[in-house]
Amino acid sequence: MTKIRILIADDHAVVRSGLKQLLGAQPDMEVVGEAGDGLEALGLAKSQKPDVIILDIGMPGVSGLEAVSLIKEAVPSCQIVVLTMHGKESFVRQVLSAGALAYVLKASPVSDVLEAVKAVHRGEYFLSSKIEAEVVGAYLDSRKQAPTPRGYDLLSEREQQIFRLVAEGNSTNQIADVLCVSPKTVEKHRTNIMKKLNLKDRLDMVKYAVKIGIIDPQLWQD
Amino acid sequence: MTKIRILIADDHAVVRSGLKQLLGAQPDMEVVGEAGDGLEALGLAKSQKPDVIILDIGMPGVSGLEAVSLIKEAVPSCQIVVLTMHGKESFVRQVLSAGALAYVLKASPVSDVLEAVKAVHRGEYFLSSKIEAEVVGAYLDSRKQAPTPRGYDLLSEREQQIFRLVAEGNSTNQIADVLCVSPKTVEKHRTNIMKKLNLKDRLDMVKYAVKIGIIDPQLWQD
DNA sequence: CTGTCCATGGGTGGCAACCCGTATTTTTGG
DNA sequence: CCAAAAATACGGGTTGCCACCCATGGACAG
Numbered sequence A, B: 001m002t003k004i005r006i007l008i009a010d011d012h013a014v015v016r017s018g019l020k021q022l023l024g025a026q027p028d029m030e031v032v033g034e035a036g037d038g039l040e041a042l043g044l045a046k047s048q049k050p051d052v053i054i055l056d057i058g059m060p061g062v063s064g065l066e067a068v069s070l071i072k073e074a075v076p077s078c079q080i081v082v083l084t085m086h087g088k089e090s091f092v093r094q095v096l097s098a099g100a101l102a103y104v105l106k107a108s109p110v111s112d113v114l115e116a117v118k119a120v121h122r123g124e125y126f127l128s129s130k131i132e133a134e135v136v137g138a139y140l141d142s143r144k145q146a147p148t149p150r151g152y153d154l155l156s157e158r159e160q161q162i163f164r165l166v167a168e169g170n171s172t173n174q175i176a177d178v179l180c181v182s183p184k185t186v187e188k189h190r191t192n193i194m195k196k197l198n199l200k201d202r203l204d205m206v207k208y209a210v211k212i213g214i215i216d217p218q219l220w221q222d
Numbered sequence C: 001c002t003g004t005c006c007a008t009g010g011g012t013g014g015c016a017a018c019c020c021g022t023a024t025t026t027t028t029g030g
Numbered sequence D: 001c002c003a004a005a006a007a008t009a010c011g012g013g014t015t016g017c018c019a020c021c022c023a024t025g026g027a028c029a030g
Helices: A013-024 A038-048 A064-074 A088-100 A110-121 A129-142 A157-167 A172-179 A183-197 A202-211 B013-024 B038-048 B064-073 B089-098 B110-119 B129-142 B159-168 B174-178 B181-199 B203-210
Strands: A004-011 A029-035 A052-056 A079-084 A103-105 B004-009 B031-037 B052-056 B079-084 B104-105
Touching: A004 A013, A004 A038, A004 A110, A013 A029, A013 A110, A029 A038, A029 A110, A038 A052, A038 A064, A038 A129, A052 A064, A052 B104, A064 A088, A088 A103, A088 B013, A088 B104, A103 A110, A103 A129, A157 A183, A157 A202, A172 A183, A172 B031, A172 B104, A183 A202, A202 B203, B004 B013, B004 B038, B004 B110, B013 B031, B013 B110, B052 B064, B052 B110, B064 B079, B064 B089, B079 B110, B089 B104, B104 B110, B104 B174, B159 B174, B159 B181, B159 B203, B174 B181, B181 B203
Parallel strands: A004 A029, A004 A052, A052 A079, A079 A103, B004 B031, B004 B052, B052 B079, B079 B104
Antiparallel strands: none
């Protein structure tokens, strides 16, 4: 059985040696290179073509995020385990979007690193449990309908109609045109709506509409 | 160290005995009961108060899904591993929503069952890798990965910076204030940006920002 | 019948957004 | 080094947004 060829990229030598120790001790793993920054990692990835790269995204110079994209572009066969200190949600998304398969926190048990390496080598995802909880949570959220909180239904029918038109991005005049009423009337309704829902401007109305599910941002795609 | 107390619920005796064999052989696990349907599982859960329940959701009578809800309601301290044949996406969602922490396919390697039990006992999620890929995929979908269509990157750096600030809902004056330049300058940049990207107003800019992933509508929630 | 809500519309005014130029300085690339 | 591009800034103009004021007419409840 051939060993998993691993490249370590981290700006802290201490971390590198620790990882090297850990991975080198595994019978099925082999460290084939070390890099101290993103560019070096990219270079080694090209020359060594490792199976897996363990990448710290707290590195100076080329940001870890860019490094992920660049490496996946240059060496698609190489799977990436992102190692990091912080579990920022937005970061997770970007990193996974960029093509990494695993996201491991430095605070996680070291066994997580080993599992992550094995998982990505099989082409599977691996997420530290904390992150996993977030991802699953977001997954559930994304399929949950907004219960239309009190507020919207306390608008009159006419107001709801105008609310929708405003939320869709129509101007006062456009709405007046569609409804065949004076712009003044539309404005009046809009003002009343904003007062009732405690919104300060049109942009707020759009956000509110998205929030309660009247508007789907997905529809803005193209 | 105290063993993990496990209840097995599956309508197939063969599966039950197989699981009992597997789990009983673990030094840190102990099977404290077996149930052949959802109601029996609920009763045993109440009387035995196991740490973990392995629940097949293909059972007759009370559906596995209801069983999850009922058990979590009756014995909240008890974590649930759902075991099933099919990897239907909608099912995963419902099951996780109902309170199960793990979703394991019967086709998965048996080691997955052990890992799942350990994970849920620690209060963590565990998903079979196939499912995990789906969940992560949906997670990414929900936050739209945009390849940043030609347009945004044809803005100068300053313009990109101002674009972000506008998209976040800042007014011209606020931006001028932050960047310590004249509002007129900000306005000029904004005008140029709108011209380049063919957007007609601020609202359009927000939509565009959402579209290419610079702004996350999720952040508008509350 | 009288108050209240709703829809309608009118007026004024402030201010931000948006459109047009122009011009200076700095940066950058050939 | 020079030209092009970008960043900076100003002035003037139109339009839309929003906040306050007001009035009218219909519906419906008490």
